[in-house]
Amino acid sequence: MAKTADQWFAEYGESHRNPTNKAIHWVAVPVIFTTIIGLLWSIPTPAAFDSVPYLNWATLALVVTTAWYVHLSPPLGIGMGLFSMLMVLAISAFEQTGLMPVWAASLLLFVIMWILQFVGHHIEGKKPSFFKDIQFLLIGPAWLMGFIYRSLGIRY
Template sequence: MTKLEQLLSQYAAYHLDHKNVLTHFIGIPMIVFSIMCLTARAGFFVSGFEITLALILLVFSVIYYFSLDKAFGLLMLVIYAIAYPFAYKIAQLGMGAWLTISIGTFVVGWVFQFVGHFYEKKKPAFVDDLVGLAIGPLFVLAEAVFLLGFRKDIQAKMLEEARQQRRAMDEKSLQTAHAK
């Protein structure tokens, strides 16, 4: 199993309910975009070009995604390249508008996340492993790619492993409940 399949499987173990996955299609992009907006305001200029904290975070995340899978890394690069100029424009707004849009988007995104986990009846993956915060956007991208009929081999391995991990989590929860 590749590192990509392992990470997607760990994340998917918390996301096997289709309603939960659907809420993540809305919530995760909103959260990522809001973080872009919030961090695009801090920056410095090099040769007339502004290097923002958002841009630095995006570069590092794309490098990480490329290290896991070239195709997913490229797709994430394209998505970020499209989203970043909009986030940068929002970051240039007045303080009140910038914070209202950025924080409002962040909060609404998390509401979607928690509604999804209500259906799943499982806590978010990042509670057990902070890597889940970085894998969440990649998971949503992978799910979209799977829905389009591509990378089915990865999806099959991911789901098989995720279901095994989920069974182990559920058994552990039952054992803990019986011990109380």
């Protein structure tokens, strides 16, 4: 039987109780999520993709990811889909600035945020959840969305 969002969140939360680790996750998890989008965004696409705005490997991966979130919880899927769209727009806007390539900024932030994550887990004294189950890499962002929903009184 598939786990519910609350079951995933409870299991994920077992290694995220320390206030410092939680604070690090509030910064690092959304940034890591965004950097992965940025890295996928940077992979060259076939010419056939050019006729559809924003069609690239990142947006295709986000369709699959959002479908997974919708399967977990339709309301969480909507929130994660909206967050994903905002991050796509942010990446597109950053790309337009020409400050540096999206892949370079994404890679730099990805490494820095993972270092922070491991510092947080060292402080916590527990391994990151994804060592137990790779699906926890998708649960982290939804776990944060769950906090936002609960604070707003939104049921998921």
